[in-house]
Amino acid sequence: MVFIFSIIVAFVLGTIIGSFLNVVILRWNTGASIAVDRSRCFSCGRTLRWYELIPVVSFLVQGGRCRSCGSRLSWQYPLVEMGTGVLFALVVWLFPPLSSLGALADALYFAIVSVLMVIVVYDLRHKIIPDIFSYFFAFLAMVLIMLHASVGIFDWWTLAAGPLLALPLFLLWLVSGGRWMGLGDAKLTLGIGWMLGLNAGGAALVMAFWIGAIVGIALIIVHRMRLKSEVPFAPFLIAGTLIVFFTGLTFTSLALFL
Ligand SMILES: [Zn+2]
Structure with a gap:
């Protein structure tokens, strides 16, 4: 029971990290700040509210469109969020954090799969x-x-x-x-x-x-x-x-x- 709960927690954490990875992928080398700016719609520039930033859920609820201007949002958002969630869940499922060392290893694996996710999507977008x-x-x-x-x-x-x-x-x-x-x-x-x-x-x-x-x-x-x-x-x-x-x-x- 605790084990299943920890896998679910890892999945949710992964989707939240995934939405941050989307920001890194989109703003890297564009001169925009990664940490300070709130997320905005790329079409109308409106700052997104907290309830529009819930990983995966917001995209599905809004039908993949901006709530203000109705322009299409990229499928990259929910895919990276879901993908990172699944990878985090797999880490905890296949390498259960049974000791403090195991937990440390899992944290390191989270960081590694996050960097790999960024590299995959960045390479697909920019071929570099x-x-x-x-x-x-x-x-x-x-x-x-x-x-x-x-x-x-x-x-x-x-x-x-x-x-x-x-x-x-x-x-x-x-x-x-x-x-x-x-x-x-x-x-x-x-x-x-x-x-x-x-x-x-x-x-x-x-x-x-x-x-x-x-x-x-x-x-x-x-x-x-x-x-x-x-x-x-x-x-x-x-x-x-x-x-x-x-x-x-x-x-x-x-x-x-x-
Ligand atoms: Zn918009």
């Missing part, structure tokens, strides 16, 4: 990953390594996994002159390696290329033509990372499966 997001993710993954080390779990391979897994993506970027792979994807993979270690991180990369291939083929069929615009790769990298993180899949288990 701001360096600071990737470096912040790599920093959080490093904190996770230190948290594990504090209870005697440490492996040099985990430390090496960041650069080792980023290397193939870096080479793809180098060889193709940035056409097959962005340098931002290699920087992102640094954090993926440190977060998951070599074995699980390797599985995340394989998953990313599989999901990328499936989505790429689907896009070609749907549009009945060659893909001209470059497809952002970070969403696939992060999808692979989260699948591996939540399922405990490793490169070894993936190889056995094949």
Whole structure:
């Protein structure tokens, strides 16, 4: 009973954090303040009231439109809020905070999935990953390594996994002159390696290329033509990372499966 309650609390917390992540995604690099300004409608500029800022619920109640001017609100709002809520709930469900150390780990996981959510949506919108997001993710993954080390779990391979897994993506970027792979994807993979270690991180990369291939083929069929615009790769990298993180899949288990 307490466990189910804590999963629900995590979900609600996730939707609230998600609405903050929307603000970060929309205002990053626009010169607008992230913390001070109240949220406004992008069309009519009216400041939103508190009851228009309830994650997911407000969007559904208002039918996806601004209450003042009736202009359509982006689906990004409820999707990021719901998505972050689901990820937070999964963290608490799959890694129950049974000790203070477990609670600390879950708080760190909340921060990590939040940064990854921002990177996915930002890359989809702008086809670029701001360096600071990737470096912040790599920093959080490093904190996770230190948290594990504090209870005697440490492996040099985990430390090496960041650069080792980023290397193939870096080479793809180098060889193709940035056409097959962005340098931002290699920087992102640094954090993926440190977060998951070599074995699980390797599985995340394989998953990313599989999901990328499936989505790429689907896009070609749907549009009945060659893909001209470059497809952002970070969403696939992060999808692979989260699948591996939540399922405990490793490169070894993936190889056995094949
Ligand atoms: Zn409006």
